[in-house]
Amino acid sequence: MTDTPPPVPPHQDHPFTTSAPTPVPLEPLSEVPLAGGAPSEEPPSLLPDLSPESTDLPAAALPAEPSTRSEPVEMLDSNFPPPPPENFSDLEPVPFIASAPPAPSPSLSASSISPRHQLEAWLAAMVQSSASDLILRAGGKPSCRVDGKIRFLPGRVPGSGALLEVLNGVVGIDRMELWRETGSVDVAVHLDGLGRFRLNAYKQMGEPAVVLRRINEDPPLLESLGLPTPELKHLSARKRGIILVTGIAGSGKSTTLAAMIQHMNLHFERHVITLEDPVEMLFTEDRCVISQREVGTDCSTFYEGLRHSLRQSPDVILIGEMRDAETVNAALDATETGHLVLSTLHTVNAAQTIDRIVSFFPAEQHVQTRQRLSDNLAGVLSQRLVPRATGKGMIPAYELMTSTPHIRELLVDGRVSEISRTIDAGGEGGLISFNMSLRKLVETAVVDLEIALSASDRPDELMMALRGFQHGGEKHPTSGPQAAAGGPSGLRLSD
Numbered sequence: 001m002t003d004t005p006p007p008v009p010p011h012q013d014h015p016f017t018t019s020a021p022t023p024v025p026l027e028p029l030s031e032v033p034l035a036g037g038a039p040s041e042e043p044p045s046l047l048p049d050l051s052p053e054s055t056d057l058p059a060a061a062l063p064a065e066p067s068t069r070s071e072p073v074e075m076l077d078s079n080f081p082p083p084p085p086e087n088f089s090d091l092e093p094v095p096f097i098a099s100a101p102p103a104p105s106p107s108l109s110a111s112s113i114s115p116r117h118q119l120e121a122w123l124a125a126m127v128q129s130s131a132s133d134l135i136l137r138a139g140g141k142p143s144c145r146v147d148g149k150i151r152f153l154p155g156r157v158p159g160s161g162a163l164l165e166v167l168n169g170v171v172g173i174d175r176m177e178l179w180r181e182t183g184s185v186d187v188a189v190h191l192d193g194l195g196r197f198r199l200n201a202y203k204q205m206g207e208p209a210v211v212l213r214r215i216n217e218d219p220p221l222l223e224s225l226g227l228p229t230p231e232l233k234h235l236s237a238r239k240r241g242i243i244l245v246t247g248i249a250g251s252g253k254s255t256t257l258a259a260m261i262q263h264m265n266l267h268f269e270r271h272v273i274t275l276e277d278p279v280e281m282l283f284t285e286d287r288c289v290i291s292q293r294e295v296g297t298d299c300s301t302f303y304e305g306l307r308h309s310l311r312q313s314p315d316v317i318l319i320g321e322m323r324d325a326e327t328v329n330a331a332l333d334a335t336e337t338g339h340l341v342l343s344t345l346h347t348v349n350a351a352q353t354i355d356r357i358v359s360f361f362p363a364e365q366h367v368q369t370r371q372r373l374s375d376n377l378a379g380v381l382s383q384r385l386v387p388r389a390t391g392k393g394m395i396p397a398y399e400l401m402t403s404t405p406h407i408r409e410l411l412v413d414g415r416v417s418e419i420s421r422t423i424d425a426g427g428e429g430g431l432i433s434f435n436m437s438l439r440k441l442v443e444t445a446v447v448d449l450e451i452a453l454s455a456s457d458r459p460d461e462l463m464m465a466l467r468g469f470q471h472g473g474e475k476h477p478t479s480g481p482q483a484a485a486g487g488p489s490g491l492r493l494s495d
Contacts, residue, residue: 115158115162115163115165115166116166116169118155118158119136119166120191120194122134122136122142122144122153122155123191123194123197123212124194125144125153126144126212126214127194127195127214129144129146129151130146131144131145131146131151131214132144132145132146132213132214132250133145133211133212133213133214133250134211134212135150135209135210135211136157136163136209136210136211136212137157137204137207137209138157138158138159138160138163138207138208138209139156139157139158139159139160139207140156140157141153141156141157142155142156142157145250147387147391147392147393147394148385148387148394160207160208163208163210164176164208167179167201167208167210170187170189170199171185171187171199171201172187175187175296176201178296179201179202179203179208183202183203184200184201184202184203185200185201185202186198186199186200186277186278186296187199187201187278188215188278188279188280188294189212195214195215195217196214196215196217196280196281196282197212197213197214197215198212198213198215198278198280199211199212199213200212200213213250215280215281216255216258216281217281217282219258219259219261219262219265219281219283220255220258220259220262221259221262221263222236222259222260222262222263224259225252225255225256225259225396226395226396227256227381227383227396227398228381228398228400228432231379231400231402231430231432232256232259232260232263232381233263235260235378235379235402236260236263236264237267237268238340238378239315239338239340240335240338240339240340240376241335241340241341241376241377241378241379241403242331242332242335242341242342242343242373242376242377242378243260243340243341243342243343243378243379243380243381244322244342244343244344244345244353244377244379244380244381245257245342245343245344245381245382245383246344246345246346246347246348246349246350246352246353246380246381246382246383247346247347247348247382247383247384248346248348248384249346250385251383251384251385251396252383252385252396253344253383254280254281254344256381256383257318257342257344258280258281258283260342261274261283261288261290261316261318261342262283264288264316265283265285265286265287265288265290266286266287267287268287268288269287269288270287270288270289270315270316271288271289271291271312271313271314271315271316272288272289272290272291272314272315272316272317272318273291273293273309273312273314273316273317273318274290274291274292274293274317274318274320275293275295275299275302275305275306275309275317275318275319275320276292276293276294276295276318276320277294277295277296277302277320277321278294278295278296278297279292279293279294291312293305293309295320302319302320302321302322302323302327303324303326303327303330306319306327306330306331306334307330309334310333310334310337310339314339315339315340316339316340316341316342317331317334317339317340317341317342318341318342318343319331319341319342319343319344320343320344321343321344321345321346322343322344322345322357324360325360325361328357328360328361331343332372332373332376335376336372336375336376340378345357347382348382348384348457349382349399349420349434349457350380350382350399350401350419350420350423351416351417351419351420353380353382354370354373354380354411354416354419355416357369357373358370358373358416366414367414370411370412370414370416371411371412373411374403374408374409374411374412375408377403377411378402378403379400379401379402379403379430380399380400380401381398381399381400382398382399382400382434383396383397383398383399384396384397384398384434384455385397386438386441386447386451386452386455387447387448387451388446388447389445389446389447389448389451395441395446395447397434397437397438397441397447397452397455398432398434398437399423399432399433399434399437400423400430400431400432401419401423401430401431402429402430402431403430404428404429404430404431405428406422406427406428407419407422407431410422420433420457424436424458424461434455434456434457435456435457435458435461435462435465438452438455438456438462439452439462439465439466442466443466449466
């Protein structure tokens, strides 16, 4: 092509342009060398870099003065368009970018929510799914326990620093110092709209972790728990003695004790003092005065709280847990002076409970301790939660041992190993074995047979009882709607 390209039109919008400059003849683009003199197949980009990685902004410049020299023309302003090439087919089109696109609005994701709000969101999911526990470990997957099974939640727990910041705000600086010294700490927290939770912060692999357990806001009634209601009401009406509720962690011990305190609150005039670590369920006083004291806040230890409570005009003293000989001895002292004492132990049945209490003391005090227990022990309720046959919810299976003449005799003689067989025989009132409780649950189709057998200490004897044989080989006709229908859970119980 020999025609001269059309002149560059003047820049009409520049604020300093008062008249159109004289057109400048340009050489064909193929003959225009680069500023460095090196050949190029494509023209350099004349647009400013607006990519997110670029932090340099294009500098504004005035339009160049007209020139008569035949030399490369350097475009100083991106608003000046480049000269048209000789052949448009040789070049790729260059898009014109007027301005940087607007930044997208942040989405509501885990990264855009503060760690505190993320924790509250998980707690809301926990409440919605009726979970009992929420488990969080720094940097790990959040999870909860529903009907005894672990289920994972979406998202990721914040890292160590962010989780510690949340714990400092929720637990408090003083309690977090105890966490740093001992590796764990307990506290109760209340969150508006979500309820009350018991929080245990602990260390794992040197990093923070936390488990939150949901606490019912209203104390339950004994009739709603699936426990031996008449026997527990009779124990709650006592004026002196020791009542122990035992079981593994998460078996409902605190709920049972709260129901017994609520029963007293509705029917008797008493002063109840609770020693808890931490205070869990809050009571509204009806007929009782209820003083709730928290270990670590209102008293230093269970023992110290119990020792001073005897000077606070109590009728009933609830001890969150018996952990050592001092606390057991103080509890025995309290009941011997005419008080009713309620407490818990992490044992699975009545016989193990007696052995655990006796083991707190040196060997030379074992006889004396068993004698004191035979005089003061009112009853032991051991419970364990089992899944319902419907797959929704849990129900307690239990063993109940009350103070009968034969039980007191076994304690004094040191024949603790015979206690379980005595309860299984059920010859006296107030004695209910685990197998009796499980058998009732199976015969009423509340619990599947396989679950009941796995929860029993003596599954063979439970199977025999379901087939119609009592302890000792005597056959007894089974009762319940499943006896004639081939047994529970579709399993036929042959004779």
